[in-house]
Amino acid sequence: MMPLDQSLVYLNGHYQPLCDAKISVLDRGFLFGDGVYEVIPSYQGRLFSLDDHLNRLKRSLESIRMIQPHSKQQWLEIFQPLLDPNKNQYIYLQITRGVTPKRDHGFSNDLVPTIFAMSAEMALTEHLPCGSKALTIEDTRWNLCHVKATTLLANILLRQEALDQQCAEAILIKNDLVLEGAASNIFVVKNGVILTPPQNSNILPGITRKVIIELIQHQNIPFQETAITTETLQQADEIWLSSSTREIIPVTELDSLLVGTGTIGPLWHTINSLFQEKKKHD
Numbered sequence: 001m002m003p004l005d006q007s008l009v010y011l012n013g014h015y016q017p018l019c020d021a022k023i024s025v026l027d028r029g030f031l032f033g034d035g036v037y038e039v040i041p042s043y044q045g046r047l048f049s050l051d052d053h054l055n056r057l058k059r060s061l062e063s064i065r066m067i068q069p070h071s072k073q074q075w076l077e078i079f080q081p082l083l084d085p086n087k088n089q090y091i092y093l094q095i096t097r098g099v100t101p102k103r104d105h106g107f108s109n110d111l112v113p114t115i116f117a118m119s120a121e122m123a124l125t126e127h128l129p130c131g132s133k134a135l136t137i138e139d140t141r142w143n144l145c146h147v148k149a150t151t152l153l154a155n156i157l158l159r160q161e162a163l164d165q166q167c168a169e170a171i172l173i174k175n176d177l178v179l180e181g182a183a184s185n186i187f188v189v190k191n192g193v194i195l196t197p198p199q200n201s202n203i204l205p206g207i208t209r210k211v212i213i214e215l216i217q218h219q220n221i222p223f224q225e226t227a228i229t230t231e232t233l234q235q236a237d238e239i240w241l242s243s244s245t246r247e248i249i250p251v252t253e254l255d256s257l258l259v260g261t262g263t264i265g266p267l268w269h270t271i272n273s274l275f276q277e278k279k280k281h282d
């Protein structure tokens, strides 16, 4: 039998061991995936890009007709006991619409949201030393991909398809355009120019993506937010994937073919070094 996980979690105003945390089976998060979430990295106990994560949380909540239940200060107080100053972790925060007396698609506006937060350790060395493999796959998700909704059935099936083929990520394609990974944003380098798909409802407004764009622009490296075709992806010199839990992953093999020379590219090294520096001072 697996040992019970005693790590501390936050649920609806209280801290308790993970193994004791329980919600009602009538919680709309459980019944419908009716909720949103955030994943916030913490380096040695310091939350990274917290304002951006809380702003995205507010936008996600508003998109599903809910409101931000806490101020930044209150969130900090909630997260603090979950953080370890000696570890690289992430906070997983989930807010569902709450519990209803019976299962019903419709909802009233006076429900008490269920608020859950836990921390987990980050393992950040998976791409070293030779880069990761990825595959392309048709995007089967819905039309509100900018909302960080807990309803992730399509994403997990797409990611599992990649894992089954020994790949780190599935790169999602819609109408021959590259959108993002199943749980990451994407950057492509061609002839010294860094490209990333534009922000719209087809992709999540990734916080790591935002940080990377700021670093690129600060360095005056040629950059375009533009539609990327499958053909451009296939001919890329470099491909990177970005997320809060995996930072910037260089992809060196796509659909069993080498990306560029098949080694981690020079622009990845440049941007990743800047990112590692920013982590220390943010």
Ligand code: PDD
Pocket (backbone or CB within 6 Å): 039, 155, 180, 181, 182, 183, 184, 185, 203, 204, 205, 206, 207, 208, 209, 242, 243, 244, 245
């Ligand atoms: N996922 N796109 C999708 C579909 C994602 O699920 C994620 C992150 C990203 C990257 O966003 P950010 O840089 O803000 O982490 C893009 C998180 C890590 C998850 O679901 O666990």
